[in-house]
Amino acid sequence: MSIINLEYTDVFDDKKIKKLTFSKHLLNSHFKEESLFALLVDGKSMQPVINHKAVIVADLSNKTLEEEKIYLVYYENKMWVKKYSLKSKSFYSINPDFSHLVYKQEEVHIVAKVLITFTNL
Numbered sequence: 219m220s221i222i223n224l225e226y227t228d229v230f231d232d233k234k235i236k237k238l239t240f241s242k243h244l245l246n247s248h249f250k251e252e253s254l255f256a257l258l259v260d261g262k263s264m265q266p267v268i269n270h271k272a273v274i275v276a277d278l279s280n281k282t283l284e285e286e287k288i289y290l291v292y293y294e295n296k297m298w299v300k301k302y303s304l305k306s307k308s309f310y311s312i313n314p315d316f317s318h319l320v321y322k323q324e325e326v327h328i329v330a331k332v333l334i335t336f337t338n339l
Contacts, residue, residue: 226256226273238273238336245333253279257290263316264299272337274299276330291326299332
């Protein structure tokens with residue numbers, strides 16, 4: 219079995235460096251292993267799909283926009299995890315409590331495509 223090992227910083231646990239190990243077979247899309255990274259989510263705007271304190275794995279080499287896929291975007295000096303709408307050419311929050319968080323495609327820098335989410339680590 220092919221395994222991927224990534225590290226991330228747990229900002230909720232004294233900024234400890236933690237390891238994430240998982241099978242390559244969990245990734246359903248094409249990826250470049252050397253471009254993968256793990257990131258701890260801080261916020262509830264993508265619930266129930268991505269929960270607060272979940273760990274996401276994203277691919278820096280994949281910035282091709284696809285309908286209803288989730289991306290890590292940079293907007294106003296912050297990183298955001300948002301879903302993409304091809305029709306409106308914008309990134310938006312899934313949680314209705316954060317429906318005001320909508321960013322036009324031309325307003326953001328696309329950092330990476332989110333490939334998988336891990337919760338309860």
